[in-house]
Amino acid sequence: MTEDVLRTQRRRELRDFLMSRRARVSPAQAGLPDGGARRRTPGLRREEVAVLAGVGASWYQWLEQGRDISVSPQVLDAVARVLRLSNAERRHLYLLAGLNPPAPEVAPEVRDMCDGLRRLIDTWMPYPAHIMDPYYNCVMYNDAAGMVLGMRPDNTQNCIIDFFTDPLYRGQSRTWEKNARTVVAQFRASCAAAPDDEGYQEVLDQLRDVSPEFATLWEERDIEDAGQIRKELDHPLVGLLAVESTAMKVPARPDLTIVLHTPLPEANTAAKLEWLASPEGRRGSMYPVAG
Known part of the structure; x- marks a missing residue:
């Protein structure tokens, strides 16, 4: 045409x-x-x-x-x-x-979508899922994200800050170094799309203060769109878990990003996640990892 x-x-x-x-x-x-x-x-x-x-x-x-x-x-x-x-x-x-x-805006009539989004990530069980605001603050997460990724109330509740500052996650993530570069590149893309937004600057200043590794990666000026990230975790109860996180947007709520973790074929990950979500698995799991 x-x-x-x-x-x-x-x-x-x-x-x-x-x-x-x-x-x-x-x-x-x-x-x-x-x-x-x-x-x-x-x-x-x-x-x-x-x-x-x-x-x-x-x-x-x-x-x-x-x-x-x-x-x-x-x-x-x-x-x-x-x-x-x-x-x-x-x-x-x-x-x-x-x-x-x-730029997309959130209409007043859809601000109550969070109830529906909560149902979405709870239905994603036994696989981890969480929702972030534009500044990577965690808005909500399901039980699997707590048991597998260690999301918990006593963390900063900011996904990128916890990525760089939580020693439990770093100690049990096999892919931390590789994913750190991607995480920073995606965060830079978000910041670049809203250069006058003070919220991004506050998170950026905090990250520079608490993580020299972030500061180094930030100066490399890599840019990537949010998409999929492969994660490998050594869980203390079930061993290796291989998952793929997918970041998705809902057009009606452009201020939120839904991150769904899907088990990969390796290491019998799907069965392990199902066990961790079972009553027996819940009794043995108490925030083994963070991220």
Whole structure:
């Protein structure tokens, strides 16, 4: 499919999207009197959207017609405000207009998703799972993460700080040195995506203070996207465990990262994890590792 065809399709989708969003906003919702007059079409008129957004009527008509006109983020934000677009719809509007979309935001109506995410990681049992905020603070973890990875209340509850400072994890992780480079590279990628965020700077300053090894790796300036990491642990009760951690995002909660650990075929890991989650295994396991 040629670029011209794709551009034509995008403009057609922009037209249909704006018309559909405009139709669902009543004059009353926009703070306008309806005047008691019967409208031929539901929702706002093009001219009303233009006035409320502070743009010219002709310009907005051209935008809705999908013409090749210049648009700015400020004007699109004004249109999005008038049309009462959600965060996802606002990003969609940017994409249809040919602009880079704004960073994802957490909509108020999905802030209670944590209950569902808790059910997700608990259902992942007997395999370890945890959820982090943007600064690698652990928001929640399941029982297997406590028994296998040693996540516990008396740690810092920050996954990258604990990675570098918890001696139990370092003593029992066969892959610590290899994974340390990856962990730092992924953290640098997160920091680079939000250069003005003081939360990242606070974690960075703390890591530099407590871990010379982190400081050395940080200066190498490696960058990696979050993905999968192989981990090998010498668990004191069951011996070698080989797992693969996968970092995943939920678009509705871009502030959270779900980390699921999947057993690899080696060392009968799946059966060992099942035993550790059993009543017998729970009695014998008391935070053997941390990480």
